[in-house]
Amino acid sequence: MLTDALKKQIQGAYSQFLENKGLKSRYGQKLMIAEIAKTLGSIELDDENHREIVEGAGGLRTGGHICVVEAGTGTGKTIAYLLPAIVMAKALGKKLVVSTATVALQEQIVNKDLPELHRNSGLSFSFTLAKGRGRYLCLSKLDNVIAEYESGINPTRALYEDEFPSVSAQGIKLYQSMMDALAGNKWTGERDTWPQALEQNEWQIITTDHRQCTGRRCSNVSACSFFKARDSMHSVDCIVTNHDLVLADLALGGGAILPAPEDTIYVFDEGHHLPQKALNHFAHHSRMISTSKWLDQCNKSLGAMLGVISGAGNVDRYGEQLPAALIDCKQRLDQLYPVFEQLAQSIAFDDRQSHYRFNNGVVPQDLLIPCVELYKGFDRLSELLKKMCDELNEAMEDAHCPVPKIDLENHYPILGAWQARADANRDLWASFATPDTPSSVPKARWLTPVDSSGNMDLEVCSSPILAAKTLEYSLWEKACGVVITSATLTALGNFYRFQMRAGTPNDANYKVVPSPFNFQQATLEIPAATVEATNADVHTLAIIDDLPNLIDPNAGTLVLFSSRKQMLDVFEDMPEELREIILLQGDNSKQEMLVQHKKRIDDGQGSVLFGLASFAEGVDLPGKYCTHVIIAKLPFAVPDDPIEAALSEWIEARGGNAFMEITVPDASLKLIQACGRLLRTETDTGKISLLDRRIITKRYGKAILNSLPPFTHIIHK
Numbered sequence: 132m133l134t135d136a137l138k139k140q141i142q143g144a145y146s147q148f149l150e151n152k153g154l155k156s157r158y159g160q161k162l163m164i165a166e167i168a169k170t171l172g173s174i175e176l177d178d179e180n181h182r183e184i185v186e187g188a189g190g191l192r193t194g195g196h197i198c199v200v201e202a203g204t205g206t207g208k209t210i211a212y213l214l215p216a217i218v219m220a221k222a223l224g225k226k227l228v229v230s231t232a233t234v235a236l237q238e239q240i241v242n243k244d245l246p247e248l249h250r251n252s253g254l255s256f257s258f259t260l261a262k263g264r265g266r267y268l269c270l271s272k273l274d275n276v277i278a279e280y281e282s283g284i285n286p287t288r289a290l291y292e293d294e295f296p297s298v299s300a301q302g303i304k305l306y307q308s309m310m311d312a313l314a315g316n317k318w319t320g321e322r323d324t325w326p327q328a329l330e331q332n333e334w335q336i337i338t339t340d341h342r343q344c345t346g347r348r349c350s351n352v353s354a355c356s357f358f359k360a361r362d363s364m365h366s367v368d369c370i371v372t373n374h375d376l377v378l379a380d381l382a383l384g385g386g387a388i389l390p391a392p393e394d395t396i397y398v399f400d401e402g403h404h405l406p407q408k409a410l411n412h413f414a415h416h417s418r419m420i421s422t423s424k425w426l427d428q429c430n431k432s433l434g435a436m437l438g439v440i441s442g443a444g445n446v447d448r449y450g451e452q453l454p455a456a457l458i459d460c461k462q463r464l465d466q467l468y469p470v471f472e473q474l475a476q477s478i479a480f481d482d483r484q485s486h487y488r489f490n491n492g493v494v495p496q497d498l499l500i501p502c503v504e505l506y507k508g509f510d511r512l513s514e515l516l517k518k519m520c521d522e523l524n525e526a527m528e529d530a531h532c533p534v535p536k537i538d539l540e541n542h543y544p545i546l547g548a549w550q551a552r553a554d555a556n557r558d559l560w561a562s563f564a565t566p567d568t569p570s571s572v573p574k575a576r577w578l579t580p581v582d583s584s585g586n587m588d589l590e591v592c593s594s595p596i597l598a599a600k601t602l603e604y605s606l607w608e609k610a611c612g613v614v615i616t617s618a619t620l621t622a623l624g625n626f627y628r629f630q631m632r633a634g635t636p637n638d639a640n641y642k643v644v645p646s647p648f649n650f651q652q653a654t655l656e657i658p659a660a661t662v663e664a665t666n667a668d669v670h671t672l673a674i675i676d677d678l679p680n681l682i683d684p685n686a687g688t689l690v691l692f693s694s695r696k697q698m699l700d701v702f703e704d705m706p707e708e709l710r711e712i713i714l715l716q717g718d719n720s721k722q723e724m725l726v727q728h729k730k731r732i733d734d735g736q737g738s739v740l741f742g743l744a745s746f747a748e749g750v751d752l753p754g755k756y757c758t759h760v761i762i763a764k765l766p767f768a769v770p771d772d773p774i775e776a777a778l779s780e781w782i783e784a785r786g787g788n789a790f791m792e793i794t795v796p797d798a799s800l801k802l803i804q805a806c807g808r809l810l811r812t813e814t815d816t817g818k819i820s821l822l823d824r825r826i827i828t829k830r831y832g833k834a835i836l837n838s839l840p841p842f843t844h845i846i847h848k
C-alpha cells in the first residue's frame with residue numbers, strides 16, 4: 132500500500148538527492164518514480180507474506196504488480212527506479228534484485244548510482260553485486276592444478292582431457308600468482324577484479340559450475356570466493372545482477388541462487404534483452420559426432436576412475452552399469468547420424484541458409500522413435516551419473532570411507548561434468564522426442580552442419596520460438612513485484628511486440644516517459660540519390676556514389692550497415708582519403724575502435740566508424756563525437772535465423788501476417804535504437820541520413836517513419 136508516509140519518504144529522498152547533487156528535477160524522471168511507486172504500492176501481502184491476487188475491472192488482475200516503462204536517454208532512469216523500488220521493497224519486507232543485460236551498466240549501478248543515492252538521498256540501504264558462479268575462482272580446482280603440476284603427476288588431467296584441459300608452464304605461473312594474491316588478501320577470487328584480462332581457456336580450468344562443486348562438503352568452502360559472495364546476498368537489501376543469472380535461477384525453479392521470486396521485487400533494466408536471453412536459456416543443442424567421441428572416451432577412462440573411487444558408498448553398483456549406458460547412447464547416436472546428415476545435405480547451403488530446419492518444428496514420424504530412444508538412453512545415463520555423484524558426495528562426510536577425501540574431491544567434478552553433458556543431451560532429445568501439442572506454441576528444431584577441427588559434425592538444436600509462456604509462469608506469476616525498463620520497449624508506437632515476446636500481462640502498467648530531448652535539434656534526411664534497398668547490388672552502388680558527398684571528413688560520423696558484405700564492399704570503393712579516417716568493424720575490438728574514434732575527434736581530426744548491428748545499440752558518442760549517423764538500410768532481420776523463421780511460419784499458419792506482425796515491428800525498434808546514437812545529451816545536435824527510400828515509398832515504411840522520435844524531416848524526392 133502506498134501510504135502517505137511512503138509517498139513522503141520517496142518525495143523527500145528525491146528532493147534531498149537533487150539538492151545534494153545540485154540537479155534540477157526532470158519531468159520524465161518524476162513521472163517514472165510516480166508510476167513505479169504506484170505499481171509497487173498497489174501490492175498487498177497475505178498472511179503468509181505472499182502477494183495477493185486482486186480483483187480488477189475484468190476479473191482477477193494478473194499484471195497489477197508489473198510496471199513496464201520506456202524511458203529514453205537523458206531521463207535519469209536508474210535513479211527513477213532505484214529510489215521508489217528501494218523504499219517499496221523495504222516496506223514490503225522483500226529483496227530488491229536489479230538486473231541488467233550488460234556488465235557496463237551493472238558496474239555503473241554498483242560503483243556510481245547506488246553509492247551516490249546512498250550518500251545523497253538520506254535512504255538507508257545496503258547492496259551487493261551477484262555474479263554467476265563462472266565469474267568466481269574455484270579454490271579446490273586451483274589447489275589441484277598447482278599440486279598436480281608441482282608433483283609432476285597429472286593422472287586426472289591425462290585421463291579426462293575434455294573436463295581438464297592441459298596446463299602450460301605459463302599457465303601455472305599465472306595460477307601461482309593468483310594463489311599468492313588470495314593468500315595475501317589482495318584478491319577476492321573474482322574474475323573481473325583480476326588486474327589483467329584473462330583468456331577464457333586460462334579461466335575455465337580454475338572455475339566451476341553447480342554440478343562440479345561439492346558445496347558445503349568441500350574442504351575449501353570457508354575460503355571459497357563464490358560462497359562468500361553468495362552469503363553476502365542474504366544480508367543486503369538490494370542485489371545487482373544480470374539477466375542471465377536471474378534466468379539461470381528461474382531455470383532451477385527460482386530461489387536456488389537468488390532470493391525466491393515470491394520474496395523479490397525485480398527491476399529489469401535493459402529489459403528489451405530479456406525475451407531473447409530467456410530463449411537462449413531454454414534452448415538445447417548438442418553436436419552428434421563430438422558427443423559420440425566423448426561417450427567413447429568416458430567408457431575408456433571409466434576403469435581407471437572406478438579403480439580410484441571404488442568402495443565409496445554404492446558407487447561401484449552404479450559404475451558397473453555405466454558402460455552399457457554409455458555404449459547404448461553412442462550406438463543410437465551413430466545410427467541416427469547418417470539420417471540427419473542426409474537431411475542436412477538435402478538443402479543447398481548458401482549465404483542465406485546454413486541449416487536444415489524441420490518445418491513447423493515437426494520431427495517426421497519415422498524419426499521420432501530413434502529420438503525417443505536417445506532421450507531414454509541419456510536419461511538413464513544421467514540418472515546413473517547423478518547417483519554416482521550423490522554417493523561420492525555422501526562419502527565425503529563418511530569418516531569410515533576407504534577412499535581418501537582428496538580422491539573423492541578430485542573425481543566429483545569429473546562425474547559432475549559428465550552428468551551436465553548427459554543432462555544437456557537428455558533435454559535436447561526430449562525436445563525432439565516430444566511433439567508439440569496443437570494448442571501450444573511450437574518449438575524451432577533444426578540441424579546445423581559445423582566444422583569441428585577440420586571434420587564435419589552436425590549440431591542438433593531446439594529452442595522455444597517465444598519466451599512468453601516460460602517467463603509468464605516462472606517469473607511474472609511468481610514475482611512479488613516487477614519493473615521492466617529500457618529506452619526501447621515499444622515498436623510502431625506500442626508495446627505489442629514486447630508483450631508478444633515477453634508474455635507480460637495485458638493489465639500491467641505500461642508507460643512511455645517523455646524524453647527530455649528536443650528532437651527538433653536533429654534532422655532526419657533521405658538524400659536525393661537514395662534508392663530502395665531491394666536490390667543489394669544497386670543499393671550498394673548508390674551508397675558508394677553518395678557516401679563521399681554525405682560524410683564531413685572533419686567531423687565524427689557513424690555509418691551503420693545491416694550486412695557485413697555491403698559494409699566491406701562500400702569500404703573497398705571509398706576514396707583513399709576517406710578510407711584513411713574510417714575505422715572498420717572487425718579490424719579491431721569495438722572498444723578499441725571507440726577509443727581511437729574519440730581520440731581523433733579530441734585531436735581535432737575527423738573520424739568515421741563503419742559498424743554493424745552491435746554499433747546500433749549501447750554506443751555512447753555524445754557531442755562532437757557523433758554529429759552524423761548514416762543508416763544504410765532499414766534494419767530487417769537476417770532471413771537465416773531459424774527461430775525467427777519458425778516464428779514467422781507459426782504466425783502465417785494461424786492466418787497472421789508475419790511480415791507486419793514480426794518483421795516490421797522488429798525493424799522499427801532497431802531503427803529507433805540506431806537513431807538513438809545521435810542525441811545523447813540535451814545539447815546535442817546533428818543529422819541522421821537514411822539511405823533506403825522504402826521508408827517513404829512503402830506503406831510499412833511510413834509506419835516505421837511515424838514511430839521515430841519527432842526529428843525535423845528533410846526528404847528529397
Ligand code: SF4
Nearest residue numbers: 269270271344349355
Ligand atoms: S565450494 Fe565449490 S566452488 Fe568453492 S572451492 Fe569448493 S568446489 Fe570450488
